[in-house]
Amino acid sequence: MARKQTINSKRKTSRRKERVLTDQSILEEIIRVDHAGEFGATRIYDGQIAIFGKKSKIGKTIKHMADQEQEHIETFEKLILNHRVRPTALLPVWNVAGYFLGAATAMMGEKAAMACTVAVEKVIGEHYHKQLSLLKGDHKKLKATIKKFAQDELEHHDIGIAHDAEKTPGYTILTKFIEMGCKTAIAISKKI
Ligand SMILES: [Fe+2]
Ligand SMILES: [Fe+2]
Numbered sequence: 001m002a003r004k005q006t007i008n009s010k011r012k013t014s015r016r017k018e019r020v021l022t023d024q025s026i027l028e029e030i031i032r033v034d035h036a037g038e039f040g041a042t043r044i045y046d047g048q049i050a051i052f053g054k055k056s057k058i059g060k061t062i063k064h065m066a067d068q069e070q071e072h073i074e075t076f077e078k079l080i081l082n083h084r085v086r087p088t089a090l091l092p093v094w095n096v097a098g099y100f101l102g103a104a105t106a107m108m109g110e111k112a113a114m115a116c117t118v119a120v121e122k123v124i125g126e127h128y129h130k131q132l133s134l135l136k137g138d139h140k141k142l143k144a145t146i147k148k149f150a151q152d153e154l155e156h157h158d159i160g161i162a163h164d165a166e167k168t169p170g171y172t173i174l175t176k177f178i179e180m181g182c183k184t185a186i187a188i189s190k191k192i
Contacts, residue, residue: 020136027139028086032086033088036088042069043095045062047106048106052110094189109168112168117159118175123186131146132150
């Protein structure tokens, strides 16, 4: 009886010691796609700032978000190097597509530019939240980073709403179209 209890307590201890680890391929996908997404975000805001100018009222608001995106991309650049993750081969595509999306929505007006922000940040925020459940206890620091960035993205989304994004003519179609584009870019950048 005493022996059985000892075996059981040993089993419990070893179970407690067992660490749930993050799947390596999932970790690589997370870093690759987040790096791609943050790069795309910097390019969208670059495109918008090019149209509005840094010194305009809207330009300053966008610059605040762009500065945070810069911090995000720099963090993922370091993670790409530290974890030896191959960046997506499609960076040149996201470079052009992001800038074009930013510039095109800015040319449609301030509200459309903010509608673009709402759509993009909504998708990125949701995407970050999904990743939090994929990362286990062996990557607590990365989890904390993603949590912080998800909060920044939510702030950007709310800035878009506060700047009358929803009053853009054709808001629903425009945002659905951009959301679809972002989701496609995410799916591709995980793998390629
Ligand atoms: Fe970001
Ligand atoms: Fe953002």
